[in-house]
Amino acid sequence: MLSPPPSRSPSIPMLLLLLTFFAVTASSTHTCTTQKLNSKNIYFNCMDLPYLNSYLHWTYDPSNFSLSVAFVATPSRPDGWVSWAINPTGTGMVGAQAIVAFKKNGVMTVNTLNLKSYIVILHGNLSFDVWDLSADEVGGMMTIFASVKVPENAETVNHVWQVGPSVIGDKLNQHEISMANLQAKGTLRLNGAQSYSSVGAKNLILILSLFLFLVLVM
Numbered sequence: 001m002l003s004p005p006p007s008r009s010p011s012i013p014m015l016l017l018l019l020t021f022f023a024v025t026a027s028s029t030h031t032c033t034t035q036k037l038n039s040k041n042i043y044f045n046c047m048d049l050p051y052l053n054s055y056l057h058w059t060y061d062p063s064n065f066s067l068s069v070a071f072v073a074t075p076s077r078p079d080g081w082v083s084w085a086i087n088p089t090g091t092g093m094v095g096a097q098a099i100v101a102f103k104k105n106g107v108m109t110v111n112t113l114n115l116k117s118y119i120v121i122l123h124g125n126l127s128f129d130v131w132d133l134s135a136d137e138v139g140g141m142m143t144i145f146a147s148v149k150v151p152e153n154a155e156t157v158n159h160v161w162q163v164g165p166s167v168i169g170d171k172l173n174q175h176e177i178s179m180a181n182l183q184a185k186g187t188l189r190l191n192g193a194q195s196y197s198s199v200g201a202k203n204l205i206l207i208l209s210l211f212l213f214l215v216l217v218m
């Protein structure tokens with residue numbers, strides 16, 4: 001009686017080829033590229049931010065050192081808020097010059113906040129010029145539209161983004177203190193070349209899972 005041929009283990013080149021295929025497929029899928037924004041502006045760059053299911057669209061004009069942005073995110077609760085900020089002096093929350101959006105009496109509202117410290121948060125003017133402020137909400141997702149002046153000849157800015165649960169009057173109730181909330185910051189390259197992985201943590205986990213599955217079944 002003939003014995004069945006021994007099973008062949010997958011070759012390393014084949015596994016690498018398949019892994020590369022899945023990585024390229026995942027990295028080529030950006031949610032931000034499919035979003036339709038209610039704005040007359042054209043944004044030449046966009047990215048899926050790595051935390052809080054948020055997205056940023058932007059265009060930098062070096063002729064007048066202006067940055068036009070559309071920040072898209074979902075509040076942590078339906079009556080919550082979203083925020084995008086530039087920090088001219090650091091990399092985190094303290095010192096951030098924030099633009100926040102929320103619903104007030106059913107109408108989208110935009111405020112500006114100067115985060116002097118974790119306790120001192122000033123409403124009013126930011127440390128740089130900001131104009132064309134507006135916001136909208138579609139299907140639970142809020143979008144902040146704004147233009148800001150950045151330092152002359154700057155190539156990057158430190159930015160911070162956040163989502164929160166609720167608003168009382170014009171006061172934002174504190175956001176969650178989860179790893180995602182604490183890591184929602186980064187360096188934005190004005191020319192569009194980003195250091196963030198477009199694959200993201202979720203897609204990376206998926207790729208590794210597929211790789212292990214192939215090792216086991218082939």
